[in-house]
Amino acid sequence: MADTLQTAPDFSGWSCPLPLRDHPVVVMGHGGGGALSAELVRHLFLPAYGGEQLEGLGDSAQLTLGGARLAFSTDSYVVRPLFFPGGSIGDLAVNGTVNDLAMSGAVPAYLSCAFVLEEGTELATVGAVAQAVGAAARAAGVTVATGDTKVVDAGHGDGVYLTTAGIGLIPDGVDIRPQRARPGDVIMVSGPIGQHGIAIMSVREGLEFGAEVTSDTAALGSLVQAMLAVTPELHVLRDPTRGGLAASLNEIAAASGTGVVLEDRAVPVPEAVANACAFLGLDPLYVANEGRLVAFVPREHAEAVLAAMRAHPDGRGTVIVGECVADHPGVVVARTGLGGTRIVDLPLGEQLPRIC
């Protein structure tokens, strides 16, 4: 292939960030949603085709077309195994993209659905994934409007890879972006964290942690609309998927130039997740979720938004976990039970590869 690569641009003068400077190949952590992913975006994708929307780095792009304010988002799904306790790659592919749209306050409307199938995969497996896509789309109230199928040779895939993109309509008066976090904002999480990552880990590695942990995968569009019915003045929404709550809070702190203080004891970690994390040496703050959101809410609306979230089936477990401050801009700090503080860094990669 060397000959045909002659047309490729010269990357020799290109700034390849540590730790890859001496070994510039793709590593698993580039797909982990942490610092390595961020470096790839900043040093490779943005210089190639970055623009205003892409540089916003929200869960979805916000744009105006034909007078309509739209949210637009995409994610590829390469989770292993394809089916796991509480869901499947089909559920993730719908809910993940629906949630990215909802995190801008949009009402998710239409999805695209593109399959890359591996030669030799049973059609019954493909059918089961497609049925899961259909059921999840109906539950989320979105329409699969367009699709594509490609097939790769046996040994060049992993059964099913699935890429969805989605479009939603952003209501008038709503402006929800990571940049809008303000000191004084109250930070809430819509339920227990860490379930999705641990569910994948348990089935993949054949581990048991007392009670079975099931994925929290769910579509959050309806919960977000219930929150917006209280006030359109929500500042930031984010679904803490790859990289967990820690990555989401770091991204918001960096984008807004504010500090985040997290109350360690307030973060809701189910006992089975805590046990699994202790056993595996993981920090639940870094474990992926697929049906939770973190919200930055102006203090004057916090009580009413909290009540509305708790009244919604997808937000019954909502708790306040911290606040946004003017100190230590860009840095996330956790207050420990003993009154000390520790810095919560952006993870380098993902503790568990291929969890979505």
Add this chain to the structure above:
Amino acid sequence: MADTLQTAPDFSGWSCPLPLRDHPVVVMGHGGGGALSAELVRHLFLPAYGGEQLEGLGDSAQLTLGGARLAFSTDSYVVRPLFFPGGSIGDLAVNGTVNDLAMSGAVPAYLSCAFVLEEGTELATVGAVAQAVGAAARAAGVTVATGDTKVVDAGHGDGVYLTTAGIGLIPDGVDIRPQRARPGDVIMVSGPIGQHGIAIMSVREGLEFGAEVTSDTAALGSLVQAMLAVTPELHVLRDPTRGGLAASLNEIAAASGTGVVLEDRAVPVPEAVANACAFLGLDPLYVANEGRLVAFVPREHAEAVLAAMRAHPDGRGTVIVGECVADHPGVVVARTGLGGTRIVDLPLGEQLPRIC
């Protein structure tokens, strides 16, 4: 994985079309854009999540959101090799989705871009693909607004898979769909056919066919707008990618319930493509194109549309290749040089796997 598949729906009563009834696994032809692809859509995807837009089976979905008429489309790209004479996977991923939007008459506006990278791929290769995406997007006048990156283990991918989705705005008064073909329509092709498929084949297999054949990959949004400036009354547009001109004409004949008559001698096949096809035993009508369109134009506008196409850099080679008739509905027939006719079938799969 058997245990976790318990939640999968029962597919035992499910109609699995021949030739797969006794061997229901994914074969390369399911990704080929021919009869096998159509069976997968009809029997597997549409029952799972089909709706009005998906069942339209155009190159893109047409929908209304916030008062705006939008086209929405997606395609995954798994072409091998990543770089080939005349282009790369990055060019295809932009131009392919832009063209799908343009085939509804839409002005392409925004793209999403999702990478599935294989662990161990050189970052310089990823960078070169990203640069190609950026250059193609600028040439097509579209903005990459959102993206995603996932990484799969070495041996479970093929360097780079790329999925784009796109949104475009459909002008008022434009209604271009496969269903709108009418007897009397004049059928035009915007230039020589077969170049993309043969270019891929030649570099993959190390074959030479006299002159080098380069891919025709190009964005056709500007050409379509030039055609619409003549009349908004275009009936059908289609870019004959996988399955070639034969697949596109068969899909249009089936969707509209009309017949298609193709003049064999009028179909523009470059000499190098003809030689390669003769050597390889391929029919140029079935070879993929990535920068051509086929148009069904009402007879009264044919002359003016032809002139406008020939005046445009991407349509200089436009020729009339046939007409739409009331006879033999759903069937495509070619008139041979000797005055006979032959049926041009929908291909079963794709002659050349993984050409896009």
